Amino acid sequence: MNSYLDFEKPLAELERRIAELRAAADQEDVEVDIDAEVDRLEKKAQGQLATIYKSLSPWQKTQVARHPQRPHFSDYVAHAFSDFMPLGGDRAFGDDQAILGGFATLDTDDGGIKVMLIGHEKGNDTQSRLRHNFGMGKPEGYRKAIRLMELAGRFGLPVVTLVDTSGAFPGVEAEERGQAEAIARATEACLNLPVPMVACIVGEGGSGGAVALASAERVLMMEHAVYSVISPEGCASILWRTAEKAPEAAEAMKVTAQDLARLGVVDRVVEEPLGGAHRNPVTAARSLARAIAGELAGLAGKPAETLREQRANRFIAIGSLA
Structure with a gap:
């Protein structure tokens, strides 16, 4: 079942009607041919979807980037990579499930490219979101990423990162274990890599928690992803003392892929399926795989x-x- 954002409500009604007609057609005692009506409504829905997504505001794009059904790290692994061998632990404290990584093969038309894959995982239901801490990495997660980058350098493997976090975990225990230092060291590890590195902002790219895995020579960004030093709500709370000004903050902060490509912060915008990556995760993942392969x-x-x-x-x- 699709989850609809506020600005998608007109589309939700159309798709609900289509679902009802299809359900009615499946009933054995119904003899009326409704294919023509379904076809008409589907074309209307597609047109409405194209119209909505052609003119999304920065705040609406932020909502799309946070969509509960948007593909995350595990989805991209399933549809764009193969032979993924996860590696865990920072060899100091423990294993952080918000940041995952390991050896993988990037699927390409000519066989595949061996890479070290690292990224944030948010989870896709209540239980998994709690387990992955909503994609908010802790110091041990960033130290694990450093360990994997060093391993990639040793074996001559390019590094690919999938960034999707609202920011690093701000809890007291993270600060006690050296959150700021771990983020700084991870950023340093990116910059010092002796192998190629391609970073991809696939959902939210928030603050230093994102930069720690995105300091690459090539930074890609999905069409409806966002990337900023602070969330629009956080910015609005500081400037206007209310999170209700988040839409205005998103506009001023230039958080969208299109704005950031124009400003030179990201190098390439990867097109998403019509209606966002959550409507067709497989197509989105394959599109990203082709873009990564081209950069590598x-x-x-x-x-x-x-x-x-x-x-x-x-x-x-x-x-x-200059």
């Missing part, structure tokens, strides 16, 4: 120093008025 092909064979320099230069250039 362009980075293949470059020496470590060139990669490090490229990473440093892209971040130094952000915000430059």
Whole structure:
């Protein structure tokens, strides 16, 4: 069953009517042919969907990025990668389920590319969301990511990260275990990698918790993802003392993929299926896989120093008025 956002309510009514007609057609005692009406309503729904998603505001895109049915790390692993071998633990405290990673093969048309895959996992129901801490990484999660990056460097494997977090976990226990230091070290590990790295913002990219896994030489962003230093609600609470101003904050912060590509913060926007990645996770995952494969092909064979320099230069250039 689809979960509809507020601005999708007109579409919800159409799709509800289509479902009712199909259910009626499945009843054995119904002899009326309703195919023509279903076809008419489906075309109308598709048109409405295209109209809605062609002019989404930054706040609406934020809602799409947070959609409860939006694909997460495990979905991309299932549809865009194979031979995933998860590796756990930071060898110091424990294993953080908000950040997952391991060896994997990126599925491509010509066989596949061996990579080290790391990313945030939010979960898809109440139980799994609690287990994965809603994708909010703890220090041990970022230290696990550092360990996997170092392993990738040792074996000469490119690193692919899937970023999807509202931010690093802000709890007291995380601060006690050195959250800020772990994030800084993870960012440093990205910048010092001797192998190619491609980061993908697939949902929310929030604050340092996102940057710690996104300091790559190539940063991709899904069409309806968002990426910012703070959530629109957090920004609104600071500037206007109320989270109700979140739509205005989202507009001012330039959180969308289109704005960030124009500003040079991300390098490439990956197109999503009509209506967002949650409407067709398989197509979304395969589209992302093709984009990642293309970027890795362009980075293949470059020496470590060139990669490090490229990473440093892209971040130094952000915000430059020259």
